[in-house]
Amino acid sequence: MKSEAEQHFSRELLSWYRANKRTLPWRVNRDPYRIWVSEIMLQQTRVDTVIPYYERFMDRFPTIRALAEAPEAEVLKCWEGLGYYSRARNLQAGARMVMELYGGEVPDDKTSVAGLKGVGPYTSGAIMSIAFNRAEPAVDGNVMRVLSRYFCLEEDIAKPKTRIGIEKLAVSLIPEGAAGDFNQGLMELGALVCTPKSPSCLLCPVMEHCAGRIAGKEHELPIKTKAKPPRPEHRVAAIIAGSGVNAGKVLVRQRPETGLLAQMWELPHLLLTKEQSYLLAIDGAAANEQAVAGELLTKAVESESGLLIRPRKWFMDAEHVFSHIHWTMRFYLADLGAEDYSIAAESAAAYETGGIDGSGESPSEAVEQPYRWIGPEDMETLAFPNLFLRILREYWD
DNA sequence: AACCCGGGGCC
DNA sequence: GGCCCAGGGTT
Numbered sequence: 001m002k003s004e005a006e007q008h009f010s011r012e013l014l015s016w017y018r019a020n021k022r023t024l025p026w027r028v029n030r031d032p033y034r035i036w037v038s039e040i041m042l043q044q045t046r047v048d049t050v051i052p053y054y055e056r057f058m059d060r061f062p063t064i065r066a067l068a069e070a071p072e073a074e075v076l077k078c079w080e081g082l083g084y085y086s087r088a089r090n091l092q093a094g095a096r097m098v099m100e101l102y103g104g105e106v107p108d109d110k111t112s113v114a115g116l117k118g119v120g121p122y123t124s125g126a127i128m129s130i131a132f133n134r135a136e137p138a139v140d141g142n143v144m145r146v147l148s149r150y151f152c153l154e155e156d157i158a159k160p161k162t163r164i165g166i167e168k169l170a171v172s173l174i175p176e177g178a179a180g181d182f183n184q185g186l187m188e189l190g191a192l193v194c195t196p197k198s199p200s201c202l203l204c205p206v207m208e209h210c211a212g213r214i215a216g217k218e219h220e221l222p223i224k225t226k227a228k229p230p231r232p233e234h235r236v237a238a239i240i241a242g243s244g245v246n247a248g249k250v251l252v253r254q255r256p257e258t259g260l261l262a263q264m265w266e267l268p269h270l271l272l273t274k275e276q277s278y279l280l281a282i283d284g285a286a287a288n289e290q291a292v293a294g295e296l297l298t299k300a301v302e303s304e305s306g307l308l309i310r311p312r313k314w315f316m317d318a319e320h321v322f323s324h325i326h327w328t329m330r331f332y333l334a335d336l337g338a339e340d341y342s343i344a345a346e347s348a349a350a351y352e353t354g355g356i357d358g359s360g361e362s363p364s365e366a367v368e369q370p371y372r373w374i375g376p377e378d379m380e381t382l383a384f385p386n387l388f389l390r391i392l393r394e395y396w397d
Numbered sequence: 398a399a400c401c402c403g404g405g406g407c408c
Numbered sequence: 409g410g411c412c413c414a415g416g417g418t419t
Contacts, residue, residue: 039414043414044416045403045404045405045413045414046404046413083402084402121416159398196413197407197411198408226411228399260403261403262402320403323402323403323404324401324402386405
């Protein structure tokens, strides 16, 4: 038997959502593919940020087949700037699974959907409830906050076990035949009314029976242990200007297939040891520091690219914070060593035929090409993390 | 359970 | 400048 508070919550939230829901691009119909893409993009990402990406993505990949058959680099480029880039690769892998296993249609089956790459407990519940109106929980940070407050739950929502418990509670609250609207209402309330910092309790449709507010704890809930601060990393990076056939271009490289910013392009850079960090002066223009950084960069980039690098001068500093790493980067302008001009030219020519080392491999046999000379026009095809986008735009302006 | 994986907006 | 995320994968 449901309590008065529970019945009140389900009834009032559903009716509030139906009267107040925002018009959003993924709410124009219940196409499971459109819901799926939106839910992946919305992971850890705000609605306003997602909307332009979503429109572009659906234009480019309107169907599961289109996404499954696209080059991976094109999908990554479409995701550029959105972050958590494994989401893009997992989404495409999921699309390919749907083509292979389910005839190109998202299956109306919880276990099958939950088995798709990149689809976890939250997203499978969201797809099943929103696209198919199945009575599955879709518990994200919003839902944990709303329910923690309404039922005055004091468990730590950072713990996985807490999410399991809230999922059970959330299922029990779903009104008959209205799973999609109810789940979206839960998240909509969290986004618009029951916000993290200063909840608008006086506008809340379920304020009357909210145990958290009645207890005066709406500002303390939900309980959540703090994340570890990101570890600091000092890096030196080079903007290496090409010459001859590469005049006007700069040297970039592609990151490894897995790990941080996988397969994205970047300016060459080097992690400093703690001792090396201390050698750097506060002032990037100091001659002593330039010499040190120049030597480090030269050694590292030369051995990787086979080019002779000559650091010229400090360009700018930049900070970039990930959830787990804090980069402090110092960028230097650099040239190719003068006597190395022929090698640079050869390397550029070699690239066209598949090898920067000039080994003369045919393009079909080229294994990996981590370094490339690019001009501004190449920014339209290669995917860069925001940090390097900013630096390169600054450089070319 | 702990860690890895981006980015932007808000206060 | 700290805090918040419409999480999932890996170990």
